[in-house]
Amino acid sequence: MTLGFQQPPDEILCWSFPTTLKGAAREWFTKLPTSSINNFEQLSNAFLRHFVGGQHPKRPSDHLLTIRQREKETLRSYVKCFTGETLEVDEADDKVKLMTFKAGLKSREFVVSLTKNPPKTIAEMLIKA
Template sequence: MHLQGVADAITCRTFPTTLKGAARLWFSRLAPNSISTFKELSAQFTAHFIGGHQYKKSTACLMSIKQQEEETLRAYISRFNKEALSIDEADDKILVAAFMNGLKEGKFLFSLYKNDSKTMSEVLYRATKYINAKDALLAREDRPKKRERQEDIQQDQGRKKVRTGN
């Protein structure tokens, strides 16, 4: 609008139509006729919301993320990725190093060291495969014992029928 040479009064009236949430609430609480120029409105808006600006963190904070003793790999990945998103332009090698640094000792960490992963996407792919394999093994172990008992009962019944001739 500034480039088009639109008057301040019109700019001030159209500005609130672009607001949502907290910004809209802030604007609605302004005293009527308390602002006379768009520059003034802009300055008040900036002064009010500048504290809410979230600055990007440095990659060094990723090194402090550690997998907790009882934390699953899936939960650690989720927590790590959430933090990694708050890093401005994180280098892939640093992400991999920080991720591996935070992993608790175990088979997955050993496999990462054994087969050098170069990118974070490769690490996450391997982690997904590891999680899926572990889930499959757990599901296999947790097969309902009922099924095995039912098979035993059916075998016993079959033997009884053969013995009794029924």
């Protein structure tokens, strides 16, 4: 008896594919319109079109207004989170980044100190933080 390698049926491939996804890829998959994919080839092509070359949808700059320092979150952790989110935003200039960074801070004292001696760039802000 000879065992040949066979491609699993499309149904199995399509059903198992989402179990391999995390983060942005999982979010992309969950937002696919119902019944928009008929087979695994379509699914894989849609995935490649969306993600190949690092091309993923950028968020609008007002997304940064949703980044808030949590109650027990350290300033270091907030800075890391904020800078990571700025990479997801399309064309936010330093003024927008400075404003949204300050808006998300929980320490009013730090905000006041930044207002008294305002940094000119996001790099200066992050150094002060």
